[in-house]
Amino acid sequence: MIFHFLLKICNQNAGFTINFIHLPTFFLTAFFKHKDMKILVVGAGGQIGTELIPHLQKTYGEDNIIAADLKSDIVERLSKSSRAVMLDATDAGSYSGIIREHRIDRIYNLVALLSATGEKNPQIAWKINMGALLNSLEIAKEYGCALFTPSSIGAFGESTPHNKTPQDTVMRPNTMYGVCKVSGELLSDYYNHRFGVDTRSVRFPGIISNGALPGGGTTDYAVEVFYEIVKNGNFTCPIPENSFMDMLYMPDALRACTELMDADPAKLKHRNSFNVTAMSFSPEILFSEIKKHVPEAEFKYEIDPVKAAIADSWPDSLDDACAREEWGWKPEWDLSGMVQDMLKAIRLKMA
Numbered sequence: 001m002i003f004h005f006l007l008k009i010c011n012q013n014a015g016f017t018i019n020f021i022h023l024p025t026f027f028l029t030a031f032f033k034h035k036d037m038k039i040l041v042v043g044a045g046g047q048i049g050t051e052l053i054p055h056l057q058k059t060y061g062e063d064n065i066i067a068a069d070l071k072s073d074i075v076e077r078l079s080k081s082s083r084a085v086m087l088d089a090t091d092a093g094s095y096s097g098i099i100r101e102h103r104i105d106r107i108y109n110l111v112a113l114l115s116a117t118g119e120k121n122p123q124i125a126w127k128i129n130m131g132a133l134l135n136s137l138e139i140a141k142e143y144g145c146a147l148f149t150p151s152s153i154g155a156f157g158e159s160t161p162h163n164k165t166p167q168d169t170v171m172r173p174n175t176m177y178g179v180c181k182v183s184g185e186l187l188s189d190y191y192n193h194r195f196g197v198d199t200r201s202v203r204f205p206g207i208i209s210n211g212a213l214p215g216g217g218t219t220d221y222a223v224e225v226f227y228e229i230v231k232n233g234n235f236t237c238p239i240p241e242n243s244f245m246d247m248l249y250m251p252d253a254l255r256a257c258t259e260l261m262d263a264d265p266a267k268l269k270h271r272n273s274f275n276v277t278a279m280s281f282s283p284e285i286l287f288s289e290i291k292k293h294v295p296e297a298e299f300k301y302e303i304d305p306v307k308a309a310i311a312d313s314w315p316d317s318l319d320d321a322c323a324r325e326e327w328g329w330k331p332e333w334d335l336s337g338m339v340q341d342m343l344k345a346i347r348l349k350m351a
């Protein structure tokens with residue numbers, strides 16, 4: 001107990017300026033911080049969580065990472081490679097029980113109903129997205145945990161400048177998902193300045209990955225296309241050919257999750273949330289890049305009007321200068337590298 005308390009103090013002070021006197025404490029802090037920080041990932045069975053768990057295990061030690069999900073079959077899958085528990089994040093009692101039992105220091109709250117699904121069930125989207133967030137914030141406040149809850153390019157809307165969208169700008173989304181994300185950003189900043197909770201976040205663009213499939217998002221086409229091309233050689237796209245959106249390859253997204261949370265708090269002028277991006281493309285551009293490696297691939301369009309309208313209201317390209325300046329964000333994957341790596345990974349998976 002005392003050890004746990006001392007570690008928390010170490011963690012909270014991890015960002016002080018290093019000078020000669022502080023040096024031994026700094027090394028001790030860094031050692032303990034990475035050695036014994038207990039991390040809970042809520043909503044761990046989804047697209048991000050499935051790959052965040054092994055990424056965190058490598059950095060902070062396998063035993064220090066707890067994966068939590070709502071569904072028993074997912075918990076069973078997760079438990080094959082990590083410590084895993086069943087948790088409905090909208091149930092505050094069970095959530096705080098797990099925090100106490102595992103002495104959690106840091107929470108990744110990945111619970112979300114995404115943009116397209118959110119439009120089918122707006123009330124449920126609000127209940128789940130905001131319910132999980134509010135519980136996470138209250139718990140973080142009560143138990144002194146740091147909290148990461150991703151925001152999204154979905155937080156922007158039609159009246160936002162679409163090119164080089166600035167960090168601080170108009171945010172009037174017209175989807176329930178976007179409304180939740182803007183509310184979540186405001187609420188997380190409120191808990192930070194009102195109660196001192198260490199809340200941090202990024203606005204994720206579409207995330208392209210080859211682990212678990214995304215579900216219910218507007219940017220999902222940029223993942224689905226790889227599976228369809230490798231499996232059947234053709235793909236029908238629901239997004240208009242010239243609709244630009246920002247994207248990140250998963251390895252960059254994972255680094256964003258840990259680098260922001262490990263960043264020196266004294267350097268953060270913003271907290272909730274930072275623009276981050278690695279590439280911006282339209283379906284037409286992505287498909288011509290795929291064609292360089294699979295010349296026989298065929299593409300056609302059957303536009304989904306809901307997804308098309310959402311894509312149209314989102315930025316074409318983000319300006320992520322603040323993330324670069326305040327915590328050293330720098331993506332490593334571009335379109336060409338990502339396409340080659342995705343094709344290789346999906347071919348291997350399908351084989």
Ligand code: AKB
Pocket residue numbers: 114115116151152153154177204205206207214216217218219220
């Ligand atoms: C979605 O398309 O809803 C998500 C997102 C960009 O937040 N992938």
